[in-house]
Amino acid sequence: MSSTSLLVFLAGMVTALITHSACLGHDTPPGHPERVERLRTVLAVLDGMDLQRHEAPMAAEADILRVHPESHLRALREAAPEEGLVALDGDTFLSPGSLEAAWRCVGAALKGVDLVLGGQAQTAFAAVRPPGHHAERETAMGFCLFGTVAAAAKYALDHHGLARVAILDFDVHHGNGTQDLVEDDPRILFCSSHQAPLFPGTGAAHETGADDNVVNVPLPAGTDWPTLRRAWNRTILPRVEAFAPEMIFISAGFDCHRADPLGGMTLEAADFGLLTERIMEVAEECCGGRVVSVLEGGYDLAALAAGVAEHVNVLKGGA
Numbered sequence: 001m002s003s004t005s006l007l008v009f010l011a012g013m014v015t016a017l018i019t020h021s022a023c024l025g026h027d028t029p030p031g032h033p034e035r036v037e038r039l040r041t042v043l044a045v046l047d048g049m050d051l052q053r054h055e056a057p058m059a060a061e062a063d064i065l066r067v068h069p070e071s072h073l074r075a076l077r078e079a080a081p082e083e084g085l086v087a088l089d090g091d092t093f094l095s096p097g098s099l100e101a102a103w104r105c106v107g108a109a110l111k112g113v114d115l116v117l118g119g120q121a122q123t124a125f126a127a128v129r130p131p132g133h134h135a136e137r138e139t140a141m142g143f144c145l146f147g148t149v150a151a152a153a154k155y156a157l158d159h160h161g162l163a164r165v166a167i168l169d170f171d172v173h174h175g176n177g178t179q180d181l182v183e184d185d186p187r188i189l190f191c192s193s194h195q196a197p198l199f200p201g202t203g204a205a206h207e208t209g210a211d212d213n214v215v216n217v218p219l220p221a222g223t224d225w226p227t228l229r230r231a232w233n234r235t236i237l238p239r240v241e242a243f244a245p246e247m248i249f250i251s252a253g254f255d256c257h258r259a260d261p262l263g264g265m266t267l268e269a270a271d272f273g274l275l276t277e278r279i280m281e282v283a284e285e286c287c288g289g290r291v292v293s294v295l296e297g298g299y300d301l302a303a304l305a306a307g308v309a310e311h312v313n314v315l316k317g318g319a
């Protein structure tokens, strides 16, 4: 451990928490797993933690247009209801508050980039919904409207002038949207471990991006922490180290937990802390521990809360 990281370790790190009440204004039908209570539960568990708190701004339209064409924004605006709900597909809904929520999601992730690159925080966690990693260039799907983490990665590159960033996705589902948005950009390394077969059906190991900048590790149902840890230690993290990103983004989905109703992996809450420790070790080595994490899935409320607490505690330098 270098003297700098020892000091940071001893002092604890400043971690920014970015969220907005508008993310509670995105409604889904009764019984839908991606529901308002998810974010309420996450915010409740983070309530007692020593975090630097920020309201998520609205993203500028130009920041969303880095990953989606104008037609996608227009289609969502035209579909958005003034009351009630509109189904975009069998899983993905718009309520009157959905567009502001999605705009704030991107704003939260961008704010995390600004805070971390500006040196006001070492790490940041965007506690937002709807999730984003399934949204493809012109298609909202899998509960997701905008590719939040991809937009933040492109912002770090284009607005802040970084040369290389990595996006690490440990949600139980493949981040097909993120892959769609970044696979042709050699400045971005996208790595995903996920259950297969499972929604959305993409993420085979042979999907490696236009510039060998995509790493997919499909894993079977029943995958436990030792198996997942091996996949990250042997396949994903060595690729991240070789890529030497200047900043690391995390698509933090907590649906690998054994209690999750949508996933079939068998992680315990503490395992999310252990995985985050490994990511932070690599981040310390590559990019001074500069990490922005964005909430994706996690549909068992107690497991989600416990997983987020473990994850954010490690982002703060705890172990």
Ligand SMILES: [Zn+2]
Pocket: 171, 172, 173, 253, 255, 296, 297, 298
């Ligand atoms: Zn998921």
